[in-house]
Amino acid sequence: MQWLQPTSENLIEGYDEPQGKLSINRVESKQITSNTIISDFFVMLNSFGEPGVTPLPAPDEKVYHRIMEEIAPYFERILIIKINNKIIEVSLQHVKKEALTILNNKAVHPVLNEFFHGEADKSGYNLFGQVPNRSVYKVLPHFIDPLEDPEVQQLFDFLKEMFSLKKYIVFPPKYWSLSDELKQLQAIRFAAHYCQDVYLWVDNDTERIFEIQFKF
Structure with a gap:
Protein backbone atom coordinates (compact mmCIF):
# COMPACT_ATOMS: atom_id res chain seq x y z
CA MET A 1 0.00 0.00 0.00
CA GLN A 2 2.03 2.90 -1.35
CA TRP A 3 -0.27 5.51 0.16
CA LEU A 4 0.74 4.52 3.70
CA GLN A 5 4.14 5.08 5.29
CA PRO A 6 5.14 3.36 8.56
CA THR A 7 6.21 5.91 11.15
CA SER A 8 7.77 5.92 14.60
CA GLU A 9 7.16 9.62 15.26
CA ASN A 10 6.11 10.74 18.73
CA LEU A 11 2.52 11.48 17.76
CA ILE A 12 0.89 11.97 21.16
CA GLU A 13 2.73 15.12 22.10
CA GLY A 14 2.07 16.84 25.37
CA TYR A 15 1.28 20.49 25.85
CA ASP A 16 1.38 22.76 28.86
CA GLU A 17 -1.68 22.02 30.96
CA PRO A 18 -3.12 25.11 32.67
CA GLN A 19 -2.26 25.27 36.35
CA GLY A 20 -4.24 26.85 39.17
CA LYS A 21 -7.45 26.54 41.15
CA LEU A 22 -9.78 23.92 39.68
CA SER A 23 -13.54 24.25 39.79
CA ASN A 105 -34.58 9.57 11.51
CA LYS A 106 -32.31 11.57 9.22
CA ALA A 107 -29.84 11.07 6.40
CA VAL A 108 -26.44 11.30 8.04
CA HIS A 109 -23.53 12.70 6.04
CA PRO A 110 -21.59 9.88 4.28
CA VAL A 111 -18.34 10.84 6.02
CA LEU A 112 -19.93 10.24 9.43
CA ASN A 113 -21.30 6.91 8.25
CA GLU A 114 -17.79 5.96 7.19
CA PHE A 115 -16.38 6.86 10.59
CA PHE A 116 -19.03 5.29 12.79
CA HIS A 117 -21.25 2.81 10.95
CA GLY A 118 -20.49 -0.75 9.99
CA GLU A 119 -21.52 -4.36 10.33
CA ALA A 120 -21.26 -5.77 13.83
CA ASP A 121 -17.96 -7.45 14.61
CA LYS A 122 -18.37 -11.14 15.51
CA SER A 123 -14.79 -11.77 16.63
CA GLY A 124 -15.01 -10.32 20.12
CA TYR A 125 -12.64 -7.49 19.19
CA ASN A 126 -12.55 -4.87 21.92
CA LEU A 127 -12.63 -1.49 20.21
CA PHE A 128 -11.45 0.33 23.33
CA GLY A 129 -9.05 -2.30 24.67
CA GLN A 130 -5.27 -2.16 24.95
CA VAL A 131 -3.35 -2.92 21.75
CA PRO A 132 0.21 -4.01 22.59
CA ASN A 133 1.17 -5.20 19.07
CA ARG A 134 0.53 -2.14 16.97
CA SER A 135 1.87 -0.04 14.12
CA VAL A 136 1.25 3.52 13.01
CA TYR A 137 0.98 4.56 9.38
CA LYS A 138 1.09 8.05 7.93
CA VAL A 139 -1.26 8.77 5.02
CA LEU A 140 0.62 10.18 2.02
CA PRO A 141 -1.71 12.74 0.42
CA HIS A 142 -0.15 12.69 -3.06
CA PHE A 143 -1.56 9.17 -3.48
CA ILE A 144 -5.07 10.27 -2.43
CA ASP A 145 -7.69 11.87 -4.71
CA PRO A 146 -8.77 15.13 -3.04
CA LEU A 147 -12.37 15.79 -2.06
CA GLU A 148 -14.05 19.14 -1.53
CA ASP A 149 -17.15 19.24 0.63
CA PRO A 150 -18.33 22.44 2.38
CA GLU A 151 -20.20 20.55 5.11
CA VAL A 152 -17.21 18.35 5.97
CA GLN A 153 -15.01 21.44 5.94
CA GLN A 154 -17.36 23.01 8.49
CA LEU A 155 -16.75 20.01 10.79
CA PHE A 156 -12.98 19.99 10.31
CA ASP A 157 -12.70 23.76 10.73
CA PHE A 158 -14.43 23.43 14.09
CA LEU A 159 -12.28 20.48 15.19
CA LYS A 160 -9.19 22.49 14.27
CA GLU A 161 -10.42 25.42 16.39
CA MET A 162 -11.38 23.17 19.29
CA PHE A 163 -8.02 21.40 19.33
CA SER A 164 -5.97 24.53 18.57
CA LEU A 165 -3.81 24.02 21.69
CA LYS A 166 -3.28 20.28 21.39
CA LYS A 167 -2.98 20.40 17.58
CA TYR A 168 -4.54 16.97 17.03
CA ILE A 169 -7.59 14.80 17.66
CA VAL A 170 -7.56 11.02 18.08
CA PHE A 171 -10.68 8.84 18.01
CA PRO A 172 -11.69 5.26 17.13
CA PRO A 173 -13.35 4.69 13.76
CA LYS A 174 -15.82 1.83 13.81
CA TYR A 175 -14.81 -1.44 12.15
CA TRP A 176 -12.07 -0.15 9.86
CA SER A 177 -9.61 -2.77 8.60
CA LEU A 178 -6.30 -2.06 6.90
CA SER A 179 -6.82 -2.25 3.13
CA ASP A 180 -6.42 -0.25 -0.07
CA GLU A 181 -10.17 0.36 -0.06
CA LEU A 182 -9.71 2.90 2.73
CA LYS A 183 -8.07 5.39 0.36
CA GLN A 184 -11.40 5.68 -1.49
CA LEU A 185 -13.33 6.76 1.60
CA GLN A 186 -14.58 10.34 1.51
CA ALA A 187 -13.29 10.77 5.06
CA ILE A 188 -9.73 9.88 4.05
CA ARG A 189 -9.89 11.83 0.78
CA PHE A 190 -10.92 15.02 2.58
CA ALA A 191 -8.72 14.68 5.67
CA ALA A 192 -5.57 13.79 3.74
CA HIS A 193 -5.57 17.17 2.02
CA TYR A 194 -7.05 19.25 4.85
CA CYS A 195 -4.95 18.11 7.80
CA GLN A 196 -1.27 18.64 8.31
CA ASP A 197 -1.00 14.86 8.73
CA VAL A 198 -3.31 11.85 9.07
CA TYR A 199 -2.24 8.71 10.96
CA LEU A 200 -3.83 5.28 11.20
CA TRP A 201 -3.13 3.22 14.35
CA VAL A 202 -3.29 -0.48 13.47
CA ASP A 203 -3.59 -3.63 15.56
CA ASN A 204 -1.05 -5.92 13.86
CA ASP A 205 -2.77 -9.07 15.11
CA THR A 206 -6.15 -8.26 13.54
CA GLU A 207 -5.36 -5.46 11.03
CA ARG A 208 -8.04 -3.40 12.73
CA ILE A 209 -7.58 0.35 12.74
CA PHE A 210 -8.28 1.18 16.36
CA GLU A 211 -7.48 4.90 16.21
CA ILE A 212 -7.36 7.60 13.56
CA GLN A 213 -5.39 10.76 14.29
CA PHE A 214 -5.82 14.10 12.57
CA LYS A 215 -2.97 16.55 13.11
CA PHE A 216 -3.78 20.20 12.49
Whole structure:
Protein backbone atom coordinates (compact mmCIF):
# COMPACT_ATOMS: atom_id res chain seq x y z
CA MET A 1 0.00 0.00 0.00
CA GLN A 2 2.03 2.90 -1.35
CA TRP A 3 -0.27 5.51 0.16
CA LEU A 4 0.74 4.52 3.70
CA GLN A 5 4.14 5.08 5.29
CA PRO A 6 5.14 3.36 8.56
CA THR A 7 6.21 5.91 11.15
CA SER A 8 7.77 5.92 14.60
CA GLU A 9 7.16 9.62 15.26
CA ASN A 10 6.11 10.74 18.73
CA LEU A 11 2.52 11.48 17.76
CA ILE A 12 0.89 11.97 21.16
CA GLU A 13 2.73 15.12 22.10
CA GLY A 14 2.07 16.84 25.37
CA TYR A 15 1.28 20.49 25.85
CA ASP A 16 1.38 22.76 28.86
CA GLU A 17 -1.68 22.02 30.96
CA PRO A 18 -3.12 25.11 32.67
CA GLN A 19 -2.26 25.27 36.35
CA GLY A 20 -4.24 26.85 39.17
CA LYS A 21 -7.45 26.54 41.15
CA LEU A 22 -9.78 23.92 39.68
CA SER A 23 -13.54 24.25 39.79
CA ILE A 24 -16.21 21.99 38.28
CA ASN A 25 -19.80 23.07 37.83
CA ARG A 26 -22.69 21.07 36.48
CA VAL A 27 -25.19 22.90 34.26
CA GLU A 28 -28.62 21.86 33.05
CA SER A 29 -28.87 20.48 29.55
CA LYS A 30 -30.87 22.69 27.21
CA GLN A 31 -33.53 21.57 24.78
CA ILE A 32 -32.22 20.45 21.38
CA THR A 33 -32.99 23.22 18.89
CA SER A 34 -30.49 22.68 16.07
CA ASN A 35 -28.84 19.84 14.23
CA THR A 36 -25.52 20.05 12.37
CA ILE A 37 -22.76 17.78 11.13
CA ILE A 38 -20.85 18.86 14.25
CA SER A 39 -23.54 17.66 16.66
CA ASP A 40 -23.98 14.46 14.62
CA PHE A 41 -20.23 13.75 14.83
CA PHE A 42 -20.11 13.85 18.62
CA VAL A 43 -23.39 11.99 19.11
CA MET A 44 -22.23 9.17 16.82
CA LEU A 45 -18.79 9.12 18.44
CA ASN A 46 -20.48 8.53 21.80
CA SER A 47 -23.15 6.10 20.64
CA PHE A 48 -21.11 2.90 20.58
CA GLY A 49 -18.81 1.15 22.98
CA GLU A 50 -18.83 1.58 26.72
CA PRO A 51 -20.46 4.78 28.06
CA GLY A 52 -17.81 7.30 28.90
CA VAL A 53 -17.01 10.94 29.40
CA THR A 54 -16.18 13.17 26.45
CA PRO A 55 -13.92 16.10 27.37
CA LEU A 56 -14.14 18.90 24.79
CA PRO A 57 -11.46 21.61 24.92
CA ALA A 58 -12.75 25.18 25.03
CA PRO A 59 -9.72 27.31 24.10
CA ASP A 60 -11.79 30.47 23.64
CA GLU A 61 -15.31 31.85 24.08
CA LYS A 62 -16.27 31.24 20.45
CA VAL A 63 -15.57 27.50 20.71
CA TYR A 64 -17.19 27.32 24.15
CA HIS A 65 -20.43 28.88 22.93
CA ARG A 66 -20.58 26.58 19.90
CA ILE A 67 -20.07 23.56 22.15
CA MET A 68 -22.89 24.71 24.42
CA GLU A 69 -25.27 25.51 21.55
CA GLU A 70 -24.53 22.73 19.03
CA ILE A 71 -23.24 19.76 21.04
CA ALA A 72 -24.07 19.97 24.75
CA PRO A 73 -27.90 19.87 24.33
CA TYR A 74 -27.54 16.31 22.99
CA PHE A 75 -26.15 15.08 26.32
CA GLU A 76 -27.72 14.52 29.73
CA ARG A 77 -24.73 15.44 31.92
CA ILE A 78 -22.73 18.61 31.29
CA LEU A 79 -19.80 19.76 33.42
CA ILE A 80 -17.95 23.05 32.99
CA ILE A 81 -14.28 22.77 33.95
CA LYS A 82 -12.49 25.96 35.01
CA ILE A 83 -8.94 26.82 36.05
CA ASN A 84 -8.58 30.11 37.92
CA ASN A 85 -12.18 30.87 36.98
CA LYS A 86 -11.42 30.49 33.26
CA ILE A 87 -13.33 27.86 31.27
CA ILE A 88 -10.95 25.35 29.73
CA GLU A 89 -13.17 22.34 29.00
CA VAL A 90 -16.73 21.08 28.70
CA SER A 91 -17.24 17.49 29.85
CA LEU A 92 -20.18 15.61 28.32
CA GLN A 93 -21.73 12.27 29.27
CA HIS A 94 -24.81 10.18 28.39
CA VAL A 95 -26.30 10.83 24.96
CA LYS A 96 -30.01 11.69 25.22
CA LYS A 97 -32.54 9.23 23.80
CA GLU A 98 -34.02 12.14 21.86
CA ALA A 99 -30.63 12.70 20.23
CA LEU A 100 -30.51 9.10 19.03
CA THR A 101 -34.04 9.40 17.68
CA ILE A 102 -33.07 12.50 15.69
CA LEU A 103 -30.01 10.72 14.36
CA ASN A 104 -31.91 7.59 13.35
CA ASN A 105 -34.58 9.57 11.51
CA LYS A 106 -32.31 11.57 9.22
CA ALA A 107 -29.84 11.07 6.40
CA VAL A 108 -26.44 11.30 8.04
CA HIS A 109 -23.53 12.70 6.04
CA PRO A 110 -21.59 9.88 4.28
CA VAL A 111 -18.34 10.84 6.02
CA LEU A 112 -19.93 10.24 9.43
CA ASN A 113 -21.30 6.91 8.25
CA GLU A 114 -17.79 5.96 7.19
CA PHE A 115 -16.38 6.86 10.59
CA PHE A 116 -19.03 5.29 12.79
CA HIS A 117 -21.25 2.81 10.95
CA GLY A 118 -20.49 -0.75 9.99
CA GLU A 119 -21.52 -4.36 10.33
CA ALA A 120 -21.26 -5.77 13.83
CA ASP A 121 -17.96 -7.45 14.61
CA LYS A 122 -18.37 -11.14 15.51
CA SER A 123 -14.79 -11.77 16.63
CA GLY A 124 -15.01 -10.32 20.12
CA TYR A 125 -12.64 -7.49 19.19
CA ASN A 126 -12.55 -4.87 21.92
CA LEU A 127 -12.63 -1.49 20.21
CA PHE A 128 -11.45 0.33 23.33
CA GLY A 129 -9.05 -2.30 24.67
CA GLN A 130 -5.27 -2.16 24.95
CA VAL A 131 -3.35 -2.92 21.75
CA PRO A 132 0.21 -4.01 22.59
CA ASN A 133 1.17 -5.20 19.07
CA ARG A 134 0.53 -2.14 16.97
CA SER A 135 1.87 -0.04 14.12
CA VAL A 136 1.25 3.52 13.01
CA TYR A 137 0.98 4.56 9.38
CA LYS A 138 1.09 8.05 7.93
CA VAL A 139 -1.26 8.77 5.02
CA LEU A 140 0.62 10.18 2.02
CA PRO A 141 -1.71 12.74 0.42
CA HIS A 142 -0.15 12.69 -3.06
CA PHE A 143 -1.56 9.17 -3.48
CA ILE A 144 -5.07 10.27 -2.43
CA ASP A 145 -7.69 11.87 -4.71
CA PRO A 146 -8.77 15.13 -3.04
CA LEU A 147 -12.37 15.79 -2.06
CA GLU A 148 -14.05 19.14 -1.53
CA ASP A 149 -17.15 19.24 0.63
CA PRO A 150 -18.33 22.44 2.38
CA GLU A 151 -20.20 20.55 5.11
CA VAL A 152 -17.21 18.35 5.97
CA GLN A 153 -15.01 21.44 5.94
CA GLN A 154 -17.36 23.01 8.49
CA LEU A 155 -16.75 20.01 10.79
CA PHE A 156 -12.98 19.99 10.31
CA ASP A 157 -12.70 23.76 10.73
CA PHE A 158 -14.43 23.43 14.09
CA LEU A 159 -12.28 20.48 15.19
CA LYS A 160 -9.19 22.49 14.27
CA GLU A 161 -10.42 25.42 16.39
CA MET A 162 -11.38 23.17 19.29
CA PHE A 163 -8.02 21.40 19.33
CA SER A 164 -5.97 24.53 18.57
CA LEU A 165 -3.81 24.02 21.69
CA LYS A 166 -3.28 20.28 21.39
CA LYS A 167 -2.98 20.40 17.58
CA TYR A 168 -4.54 16.97 17.03
CA ILE A 169 -7.59 14.80 17.66
CA VAL A 170 -7.56 11.02 18.08
CA PHE A 171 -10.68 8.84 18.01
CA PRO A 172 -11.69 5.26 17.13
CA PRO A 173 -13.35 4.69 13.76
CA LYS A 174 -15.82 1.83 13.81
CA TYR A 175 -14.81 -1.44 12.15
CA TRP A 176 -12.07 -0.15 9.86
CA SER A 177 -9.61 -2.77 8.60
CA LEU A 178 -6.30 -2.06 6.90
CA SER A 179 -6.82 -2.25 3.13
CA ASP A 180 -6.42 -0.25 -0.07
CA GLU A 181 -10.17 0.36 -0.06
CA LEU A 182 -9.71 2.90 2.73
CA LYS A 183 -8.07 5.39 0.36
CA GLN A 184 -11.40 5.68 -1.49
CA LEU A 185 -13.33 6.76 1.60
CA GLN A 186 -14.58 10.34 1.51
CA ALA A 187 -13.29 10.77 5.06
CA ILE A 188 -9.73 9.88 4.05
CA ARG A 189 -9.89 11.83 0.78
CA PHE A 190 -10.92 15.02 2.58
CA ALA A 191 -8.72 14.68 5.67
CA ALA A 192 -5.57 13.79 3.74
CA HIS A 193 -5.57 17.17 2.02
CA TYR A 194 -7.05 19.25 4.85
CA CYS A 195 -4.95 18.11 7.80
CA GLN A 196 -1.27 18.64 8.31
CA ASP A 197 -1.00 14.86 8.73
CA VAL A 198 -3.31 11.85 9.07
CA TYR A 199 -2.24 8.71 10.96
CA LEU A 200 -3.83 5.28 11.20
CA TRP A 201 -3.13 3.22 14.35
CA VAL A 202 -3.29 -0.48 13.47
CA ASP A 203 -3.59 -3.63 15.56
CA ASN A 204 -1.05 -5.92 13.86
CA ASP A 205 -2.77 -9.07 15.11
CA THR A 206 -6.15 -8.26 13.54
CA GLU A 207 -5.36 -5.46 11.03
CA ARG A 208 -8.04 -3.40 12.73
CA ILE A 209 -7.58 0.35 12.74
CA PHE A 210 -8.28 1.18 16.36
CA GLU A 211 -7.48 4.90 16.21
CA ILE A 212 -7.36 7.60 13.56
CA GLN A 213 -5.39 10.76 14.29
CA PHE A 214 -5.82 14.10 12.57
CA LYS A 215 -2.97 16.55 13.11
CA PHE A 216 -3.78 20.20 12.49
